[in-house]
Amino acid sequence: MILQRNRISRSVLFLCVSLLLGTGKGLSSRPASSSFATKPTVPLNEGIFDGPLPESVDVLIAGGGLGGLATCIGLRNRGINAHVIEASPKLLRGSTGTGIMISPNGFSALDSIAAFGNENLSEGMRSFGARISDQHIRITNHETGDVDKEVKFGSLFDRYGMDQYNIGWARAHEVLARAVPPEAVHTGCKLDSFESIADETTGKKNGAVKVTLEDGRTIQTSLLIGADGFGSKVRQMLAGDKMCQTRFNNQVSSKWVIFTQFFNLYARII
Numbered sequence: 001m002i003l004q005r006n007r008i009s010r011s012v013l014f015l016c017v018s019l020l021l022g023t024g025k026g027l028s029s030r031p032a033s034s035s036f037a038t039k040p041t042v043p044l045n046e047g048i049f050d051g052p053l054p055e056s057v058d059v060l061i062a063g064g065g066l067g068g069l070a071t072c073i074g075l076r077n078r079g080i081n082a083h084v085i086e087a088s089p090k091l092l093r094g095s096t097g098t099g100i101m102i103s104p105n106g107f108s109a110l111d112s113i114a115a116f117g118n119e120n121l122s123e124g125m126r127s128f129g130a131r132i133s134d135q136h137i138r139i140t141n142h143e144t145g146d147v148d149k150e151v152k153f154g155s156l157f158d159r160y161g162m163d164q165y166n167i168g169w170a171r172a173h174e175v176l177a178r179a180v181p182p183e184a185v186h187t188g189c190k191l192d193s194f195e196s197i198a199d200e201t202t203g204k205k206n207g208a209v210k211v212t213l214e215d216g217r218t219i220q221t222s223l224l225i226g227a228d229g230f231g232s233k234v235r236q237m238l239a240g241d242k243m244c245q246t247r248f249n250n251q252v253s254s255k256w257v258i259f260t261q262f263f264n265l266y267a268r269i270i
Contacts, residue, residue: 044092044174044177044178048182049086049090049091049177049182049185049186049187050186050187050188051182051183051186053085053186053189053213053217053219054083054219055219055220056208056219056220056221057081057082057083057219057220057221058075058080058081058082058221058222058223059075059080059081059082059083059221059222059223059224059225060082060083060084060085060209060211060219060221060223060224060225061082061083061084061085061225061227062084062085062191062211062224062225062226062227062228062232062233062234063084063085063086063087063226063227063228063229063232064084064085064086064088064091064185064187065173065227065228065229066100066169066172066173066176067227068084068086068225068227068228069084069173069176069177069179069180069185070110070113070176071225071227072084072180072184072185073113073114073117073119073121073176073179073180074112074113074114076117076180076181076184077113077114077115077116077117078116082184083184083185083186083219084180084184084185084186085186085189085191085211085213085219086185086186086187086188086189087188087189087190087191087228088187088188089187089188090187091177091185091187092170092173092174092177093170093173094170095168095170096168096169096170097255098168098169098255099166099167099168099169099255100166100167100169100172101132101164101165101166102125102129102164102165102166102167102172103156103164104156104160104161104162104163104164107122107125107162110122110125114179117179119178119179121175121176121179124175124178124179125165125167125172125175126165128167128168128171128172128174128175129165129166129167129171130165130166130167131163131164131165132156132163132164132165132166133155133157133163134153134154134155135153135164136150136151136152136153137150137151137153138150138151139151189213189217190213190214190215191211191212191213191214191228191233191234192212192213192214193211193212193237194209194210194211194212194224194234194237195209195210195212196208196209196210197209197210197220208220208221208222209221209222209223209224211224226238232244
């Protein structure tokens, strides 16, 4: 996330770092409750996220993905009027074929984000996720298939008191979306530009930030946070094209879904 410097950037920057690390004053992990003991059965109404855009907010977050929604929840739970603008006409994108792993430190961060609020994000993630009680990595020879190296992680529960869970990206996104007040998320809002506004008293550009959307609408904020993903427009405008060039790191990721009825067969093959 990229921060546009202004008068409250220090305090919010510390808060955002605390949310990510699950540390900081008043951000200790809390016991799980049963608010998400079962999976939600009522579909989330997409129409609730296209409300009117306010003229000004304390914090404006560009991007309604996992990072943007999580940041919004954490800030609002601490009394900060944070809003999210999302370029897509719909917030929820359905299945993306991707997933995330949430380890014990991740659940601690979720508990920190939800602190002082009524949500239990950790239980929400667990209700949709698959519990991983044991795992290991095998590095094999690409020609012979022989195992060159094996890394065993063992049980995270034995070490940290919590298991790791794997969850689909879309499901994790939905859990966060249900925890954000509908009036705080605005879809169909494509960022066009932003600029610092001169302080009325000193005339220096260290006050608010004026954000302009592609359709001409504007919104004023004390802090702009860029959580707009891989092709971040906030990052591009802040750092320039040269700093935003991508490069191949010689790593390729492939994923499969193995149906449980075939698991024993695949386990023997592997």
